[in-house]
Amino acid sequence: MHELSIAMSIVELAQEEAKRRGGVQVTAVHLKLGALSGVVREALLSSYELAAEDTPLKGSRLVVEEVPVVVFCPSCRARRPLNSVQLFCCAECGTPTSEVVEGKELEVVALEIQE
């Protein structure tokens, strides 16, 4: 369970960003979370509340956009969605592939701010 330390990094990152913009109030943090990031959404959401306590981000929301895995299929020479993280193969032709193009994201993409 490392979601709390991840949540603390998110709060820290958002605080820095708010400061850089002249101390604006952050009402929400938008996060992209890949299915292969190793981070569990539910655990992260409850950790976030805890991490934001006693910071200027107290009461802000964490908005999580889950990113499904997309792989590159060497046979089709194209990006393909993955049907299951338990079977890394092209959803069209079935060729096995380990080349992950999307799905490892753990990225703050935007902040909702109140000026």
Add this chain to the structure above:
Amino acid sequence: MSSQPRLVEVRKNVLKQNDLAARALREQFRAAGVLVVSLVSSPGSGKTTLLERTLTALRENHRVAALVGDLATNNDAIRLARSQAPVKQITTGTLCHLEAAMVQNALEGWDLNHLDFLFVENVGNLVCPSSYDLGENLRLVLMSVTEGEDKPLKYPTIFNTADVAVITKTDLASAAEFDWHSADSNMQAVRPGMRVLKLSAKTGEGMQEYLGFLTGRLDEVRAARAT
């Protein structure tokens, strides 16, 4: 004063600090020509026993050292020190994984130029270590025959971040009724093309192939550095 909230774009990786530290480590390892191998697995799959045998065997012809992560004890460091190789403990407290900065701190005072192999034993955990790059050349994921063939399906993320899988305790395979075929197909399902090594650190079965694989990779790293 209270206007509508507005959305501003940020686009920042949450683990940026770790990724930067890992990149710095990778560059440091490359410049020194040291092969850095990390080991991840669940608790009790045999990381420390394998590492002890690895250090002892490689020490004959190579300069080896190890960092070992542990939540609270220094038992593993004491066991590994029996190999006579330099070993440093990283006590993580309640933290369930190693981070690149911890590796950086632990390496302070060590001259990497005097090493051929550096092993990093992560905390026994198949979930959290997957998010953290340590700058290693090779990540080995260990799975013992007593854990069940479906481990890769239960923890696809960690198997996906690993370069090589090592099936340990093969001497217990028949007692555990281990299904090799199903283990292989599960590994290939979550990480197509992944190399799988099979060994028993206790009996020595499979150790030659494993050690040969490691020294082969060291040669590759050295050759790449020379060009």
